[in-house]
Amino acid sequence: MGDRLPDSPDFATDRAALLAGLGRILPASRLYGELEDLKPYECDGLTAYRNLPLAVALPETEAEVQSILKFCSANQVPVVPRGAATGLSGGAMPHHQGLLLSLAKFKKILKVNPVARTALVQPGVRNLAVSEAAAPYNLYYAPDPSSQIACTIGGNVSENSGGVHCLKYGLTVHNVLQVRGYTMEGEPVTIGSAGLDAAGLDLLAVMNGSEGMLTVITEVLVKLTPKPQVAKVVLAYFDSVTKAGNAVADVIAAGIIPAGLEMMDKAATHAVEPYVQAGYDLEAEAVLLCESDGTPEEVEEEIAAMRAVLEKSGATSLRVSANEAERLRFWAGRKAAFPAVGRITPDYLCMDGTIPRKNLAKMLLAIADMEKKYGLRCANVFHAGDGNLHPLIMYDANQPGELERATAFGAEILELSVALGGSITGEHGVGVEKITQMCAQFTPEELALFHGLKAAFDPAGLLNPGKAVPTPARCREYRQIRGEQA
Amino acid sequence: MQTQLADFIKDTPEGREADAILRTCVHCGFCTATCPTYQLLGDELDGPRGRIYLIKQVLEGGPVTERTRLHLDRCLTCRSCETTCPSGVKYHRLLDIGRQVVEENVPRGGLEALTRLALKEVLPRPWLFNPAVAVGKVLKPFLPSALGDKIPEAAGAPAKPRPTAVRQRKVLALAGCVQPGLAPNINAAAARVLDRLGIQMIEEEKAGCCGALRFHLNAQEAALDDMRRNIDAWWPHVEAGAEAILMTASGCGAHVKEYGLLLKDDPLYAAKAARIADLTQDAAELVMAQKDALLPLLAHRPAAGRKVAFHSPCTLQHGQKIRGVVEELLEAAGFTLTPVADSHLCCGSAGTYSILQPVLSKQLRDNKLSALTAGLPEVIATANIGCLTHLQSGLGSPSSRPSIAGVRHWIELLEDQLTAPETDSAAGTVA
Numbered sequence: 001m002g003d004r005l006p007d008s009p010d011f012a013t014d015r016a017a018l019l020a021g022l023g024r025i026l027p028a029s030r031l032y033g034e035l036e037d038l039k040p041y042e043c044d045g046l047t048a049y050r051n052l053p054l055a056v057a058l059p060e061t062e063a064e065v066q067s068i069l070k071f072c073s074a075n076q077v078p079v080v081p082r083g084a085a086t087g088l089s090g091g092a093m094p095h096h097q098g099l100l101l102s103l104a105k106f107k108k109i110l111k112v113n114p115v116a117r118t119a120l121v122q123p124g125v126r127n128l129a130v131s132e133a134a135a136p137y138n139l140y141y142a143p144d145p146s147s148q149i150a151c152t153i154g155g156n157v158s159e160n161s162g163g164v165h166c167l168k169y170g171l172t173v174h175n176v177l178q179v180r181g182y183t184m185e186g187e188p189v190t191i192g193s194a195g196l197d198a199a200g201l202d203l204l205a206v207m208n209g210s211e212g213m214l215t216v217i218t219e220v221l222v223k224l225t226p227k228p229q230v231a232k233v234v235l236a237y238f239d240s241v242t243k244a245g246n247a248v249a250d251v252i253a254a255g256i257i258p259a260g261l262e263m264m265d266k267a268a269t270h271a272v273e274p275y276v277q278a279g280y281d282l283e284a285e286a287v288l289l290c291e292s293d294g295t296p297e298e299v300e301e302e303i304a305a306m307r308a309v310l311e312k313s314g315a316t317s318l319r320v321s322a323n324e325a326e327r328l329r330f331w332a333g334r335k336a337a338f339p340a341v342g343r344i345t346p347d348y349l350c351m352d353g354t355i356p357r358k359n360l361a362k363m364l365l366a367i368a369d370m371e372k373k374y375g376l377r378c379a380n381v382f383h384a385g386d387g388n389l390h391p392l393i394m395y396d397a398n399q400p401g402e403l404e405r406a407t408a409f410g411a412e413i414l415e416l417s418v419a420l421g422g423s424i425t426g427e428h429g430v431g432v433e434k435i436t437q438m439c440a441q442f443t444p445e446e447l448a449l450f451h452g453l454k455a456a457f458d459p460a461g462l463l464n465p466g467k468a469v470p471t472p473a474r475c476r477e478y479r480q481i482r483g484e485q486a
Numbered sequence: 487m488q489t490q491l492a493d494f495i496k497d498t499p500e501g502r503e504a505d506a507i508l509r510t511c512v513h514c515g516f517c518t519a520t521c522p523t524y525q526l527l528g529d530e531l532d533g534p535r536g537r538i539y540l541i542k543q544v545l546e547g548g549p550v551t552e553r554t555r556l557h558l559d560r561c562l563t564c565r566s567c568e569t570t571c572p573s574g575v576k577y578h579r580l581l582d583i584g585r586q587v588v589e590e591n592v593p594r595g596g597l598e599a600l601t602r603l604a605l606k607e608v609l610p611r612p613w614l615f616n617p618a619v620a621v622g623k624v625l626k627p628f629l630p631s632a633l634g635d636k637i638p639e640a641a642g643a644p645a646k647p648r649p650t651a652v653r654q655r656k657v658l659a660l661a662g663c664v665q666p667g668l669a670p671n672i673n674a675a676a677a678r679v680l681d682r683l684g685i686q687m688i689e690e691e692k693a694g695c696c697g698a699l700r701f702h703l704n705a706q707e708a709a710l711d712d713m714r715r716n717i718d719a720w721w722p723h724v725e726a727g728a729e730a731i732l733m734t735a736s737g738c739g740a741h742v743k744e745y746g747l748l749l750k751d752d753p754l755y756a757a758k759a760a761r762i763a764d765l766t767q768d769a770a771e772l773v774m775a776q777k778d779a780l781l782p783l784l785a786h787r788p789a790a791g792r793k794v795a796f797h798s799p800c801t802l803q804h805g806q807k808i809r810g811v812v813e814e815l816l817e818a819a820g821f822t823l824t825p826v827a828d829s830h831l832c833c834g835s836a837g838t839y840s841i842l843q844p845v846l847s848k849q850l851r852d853n854k855l856s857a858l859t860a861g862l863p864e865v866i867a868t869a870n871i872g873c874l875t876h877l878q879s880g881l882g883s884p885s886s887r888p889s890i891a892g893v894r895h896w897i898e899l900l901e902d903q904l905t906a907p908e909t910d911s912a913a914g915t916v917a
C-alpha cells in the first residue's frame with residue numbers, strides 16, 4: 001500500500017547510466033546499486049511506506065554533493081536527501097526512479113563558539129552530539145526531539161523538529177541562524193546570517209520544515225543556550241486521561257510556562273518501565289511530566305505553583321525529581337516511549353496532530369472510542385504543553401488488513417484535529433504519510449502557493465518529488481469522496 | 487517490522503527465534519547512534535538497524551552475496567546496540583542466526599578461509615597457542631611490521647604464587663584458552679583475592695575454551711562441543727557444591743552465561759547447561775558480593791590515589807549488563823578513576839576482529855586509547871584478556887608512553903592493593 005509516490009511525475013531514469021555517471025564522482029564503496037544493498041535504505045522510521053531507490057550515494061565532501069546534484073539535474077534524475085532516517089512521515093523514503101542521497105557522513109562539528117553561543121555543524125551531526133560538544137562551555141542545543149540520540153541536524157531543520165523542551169525554548173526554527181546548501185541545480189546557497197536579523201525576505205523560516213524539497217543542506221549554524229542552574233521535574237499521576245488532559249490546560253491557564261510539559265498514558269508507561277526502570281507508578285491511568293528550570297529560587301517557587309495547580313486538577317499523587325540523575329531518568333522514559341512500545345506490539349503508526357490544549361480531553365475520549373471502532377489499541381504520548389498529540393496506533397503488519405485499519409484510524413485522528421481547530425502535523429512533517437490530509441488542511445489556492453515556492457528553488461521538480469504538497473488532482477479526488485460521504 | 491520468512495527456515499527453532507526478534511524492531515534508528523561501526527562509516531549497512539534489515543532479507547530468501555557478508559563481518563558483536571534499544575531487540579542472537587545462513591550460502595575462499603581456520607583451531611588450544619606465541623615472539627623482530635603487530639605481547643606481569651590453603655567455600659574458575667599464556671597473573675591474582683576472602687579457587691584442567699571463539703567464527707557445532715566438554719568437566723564440582731563458576735575474562739563470562747540458551751534444544755545437556763549458566767559470575771559480581779568482607783581488608787591500606795582509567799569491555803557492560811561495579815571496587819580500593827569519554831564504545835578487539843578487520847579495529851583502538859589517556863591515568867584497567875592485549879599493543883613500548891604503566895586486569899590492581907604493606911596513616915602513600 002502507498003509504496004509508490006502517486007504525487008510525483010514519472011521519470012525515465014536509466015539505472016546503468018546513473019551508476020556510470022555517479023561512478024565518476026564516487027568510489028564503488030560509497031555507491032550502491034544492487035538490490036541487496038538498496039533494501040535496507042528503502043524506508044525511514046515509518047516502515048509502512050517503502051520504496052526501493054535506483055541507487056544510494058554516500059558523499060563525503062561538498063564538492064561531491066555538488067557534482068552529484070549537477071549530474072542528476074542534467075539527467076532529470078530525482079534526488080531524495082536523507083539524514084539518519086528517523087523521520088516518521090516518510091520524508092526520506094526513496095524515489096523508485098531516483099537517487100537516495102545520504103548525508104550521514106557529514107558529521108563534523110566545525111566550530112563551537114562559546115562567546116557568540118553558536119555551533120557550526122555539518123548536517124549529519126546528531127542532535128545530541130551538538131549538546132555534548134557544547135557541554136564543556138555550560139551550553140546546549142535546546143530543541144530536543146525524543147530521537148535526539150540519533151536524528152541529524154539536517155533532518156531537524158528539514159522537519160522543523162520540536163522536542164520536550166520546545167514549549168519554553170522554541171522549535172528548530174527558533175534556534176537556527178544560518179543554513180548553507182546546494183540547490184538541485186548544484187548552485188550554492190546561503191540563507192540567514194550569523195546576526196539576529198538580515199536584510200531582505202526571511203527565507204530561513206522557509207528552510208525549516210522544507211522536508212528536503214528546496215535545497216540539500218550541507219552546513220548549519222545553530223544557537224546554543226546556557227544550561228539552567230537547576231532543573232526539576234514533577235511527575236503528576238491521574239486516575240483518568242481526561243483529568244490529565246484538563247490539568248495541562250489548567251497549568252498553562254495559571255500563567256506557568258513549564259520548561260517541558262508531557263503526558264504518557266498507562267499503555268505507554270507500561271511499555272517504557274522495563275527499559276528505563278524510572279519507577280513510574282504503573283497503576284495510574286496517566287502521568288504528566290512538568291518541568292521547571294532556572295535559578296534555585298525560581299525553580300522552587302515555580303514547582304510550588306505547579307504542585308498547587310496539579311493537585312487542584314485532581315492529581316492522585318505527585319513526585320518531584322530528587323536529583324539530576326533521577327530527573328534524566330524520568331525524561332529518558334518519555335524519550336524512549338515510541339520504540340519501547342515495540343515491546344508490546346510488532347508495529348505502530350505514530351500520529352502527529354496538534355490541537356488547542358483545551359480540547360485535549362475531548363480528543364482523548366474520541367481516541368478511546370476509535371480504539372473500539374477499529375479494534376486496535378492505542379498508546380498516548382503527548383507534547384501536552386503545546387497540544388501536540390502522538391497517539392501510537394498499534395498493529396501487526398503480518399496480519400492482513402491491520403495496516404489498513406491503522407491507517408484509517410490515524411486519518412480519523414488527523415481529521416478530528418483539524419475539526420477541533422488544530423493541524424495535521426506538529427513536528428514530524430507531512431512526507432508521504434499525511435499528504436492526503438493536506439487537502440483537508442489547506443485550500444487549493446494555498447497549495448498552489450506552496451508549489452510556487454518549491455518551483456522557485458527547484459524549477460525542474462527533481463528534489464524529493466511527490467512529498468509534502470499534494471497535486472491538485474489528488475485534492476480534487478479527496479474533496480469529491482468527502483463530498484459524496486457528507 | 488513486517489516479516490515473511492522463507493520456507494527453508496520458517497518452521498525451524500532458529501527461524502521462529504529470528505522472526506520474534508525481527509518483529510520487535512520498530513526501525514527507530516536509536517541504535518545506530520551508539521554503534522561503533524556506524525559512527526566510523528556513516529552507512530546504514532554498517533549499523534545495527536541496517537544489519538537487521540540485511541539479515542531479514544537473507545531469512546526472507548532474498549539475494550545474498552559477499553556484499554551482505556561484508557557488512558555482517560564488520561559487526562563487532564559488541565552489543566552496544568542492545569543496550570541502546572528501547573524495544574529490547576536481541577540483536578546478537580539474530581546475528582548468530584543470520585551469519586550462519588550467510589556462511590552456508592557464501593562460502594569463503596583462499597587466504598580468508600585459511601586465516602579463519604587457523605584462528606578456530608589454534609586459539610582455543612593452549613598447547614598450540616602458547617608455543618605459537620613463543621615462536622612468534624622470537625621471530626617478531628624479523629617479521630614485517632603488519633604481521634608482527636598481530637602477535638600479542640605477553641601483556642601481563644609474571645604470575646604471583648597461588649595460595650595453597652584448602653577452604654570450605656570453593657568456586658570453580660575457567661582458566662581460558664589464551665589468557666594463561668598471555669597474562670598468567672590474572673587468575674593468580676583472582677585466586678589470591680578470593681583466598682583473602684576465605685574462598686578457595688579451583689581450576690578444572692579438563693575444561694578449555696568457553697566456545698565463544700569458534701561460535702563467533704561460525705563454527706557453531708564445534709563450539710557446542712567445546713561447551714559440552716566444559717559442562718562435563720565442571721559437573722562433578724557443581725555436584726560437590728562449588729558456589730559459583732568464576733570468569734576473569736568478561737568475554738568468556740558473557741558466553742558461558744548463554745550456555746543454557748544455546749543448548750536448550752539438546753535433551754542431554756539442556757538442564758545442566760542452564761544450571762552452569764546460572765552459577766556463572768564475572769569476577770566483578772563475585773567480589774562485589776563479598777564486599778562486606780573485602781572493605782575491612784582495604785581499610786588500613788594506604789590510599790593509593792593512583793589514577794586509573796577503566797575500560798569496560800563490551801562483554802561486561804553490554805553483554806552481561808554489569809555497569810559501575812568494577813568502578814566501585816576500584817574506588818573502594820583507593821584508586822582515583824579518570825573520566826573516559828564515549829565509554830560505551832568498543833575498543834576494536836572483539837575476539838578475533840582485530841585480526842580479521844584490522845583497519846576498523848585499529849581506528850577504534852586509537853580512538854579508545856585517546857579517550858582512556860585523556861585524563862592522564864597512571865595505569866589502564868580492564869576486565870577481559872582480549873581488550874587487554876589489544877589496548878596494550880596500541881600503547882607501544884613503555885618508552886613511548888613512559889607515564890602509563892600499561893594495561894592490567896582490575897583484579898590484579900585490587901590484589902596489589904590487598905598485599906601492599908599496611909600503614910596506619912593514609913598520608914604514607916606507597917606507590
Ligand SMILES: Cc1cc2nc3c(=O)[nH]c(=O)nc-3n(C[C@H](O)[C@H](O)[C@H](O)COP(=O)(O)OP(=O)(O)OC[C@H]3O[C@@H](n4cnc5c(N)ncnc54)[C@H](O)[C@@H]3O)c2cc1C
Pocket residue numbers: 044045080081082083084085086087088090091092103123144145146147150151152153154155156157158159160161162163164211212213215216217218338339427428464513514515
Ligand atoms: C522514536 C522517535 C521519536 C521521535 N521524536 C520526535 C520528537 O520528539 N520531535 C520531533 O520533531 N520529531 C521526532 N521524531 C521524528 C524525527 O526524528 C525527526 O523528524 C528528525 O528531525 C529527523 O531527522 P533525521 O536525521 O532522521 O532525518 P531523515 O528522517 O533522514 O529525513 C527527514 C527529512 O529531512 C530531509 N533531509 C534530511 N537531511 C537533509 C539534508 N541534509 N538536506 C536536505 N534535506 C534533508 C529528508 O529528505 C526528509 O524529508 C521522532 C522519531 C522517532 C523514530
Ligand code: SF4
Pocket residue numbers: 339342510511512513514515516517518534535538567570571572573574575
Ligand atoms: S533501537 Fe531497537 S527498535 Fe530501534 S532500530 Fe535499533 S534495534 Fe530496531
Ligand code: SF4
Pocket residue numbers: 520521522523524533534537560561562563564565566567568577
Ligand atoms: S553489535 Fe556493535 S558493531 Fe554490531 S551492530 Fe551492534 S553496536 Fe554495531
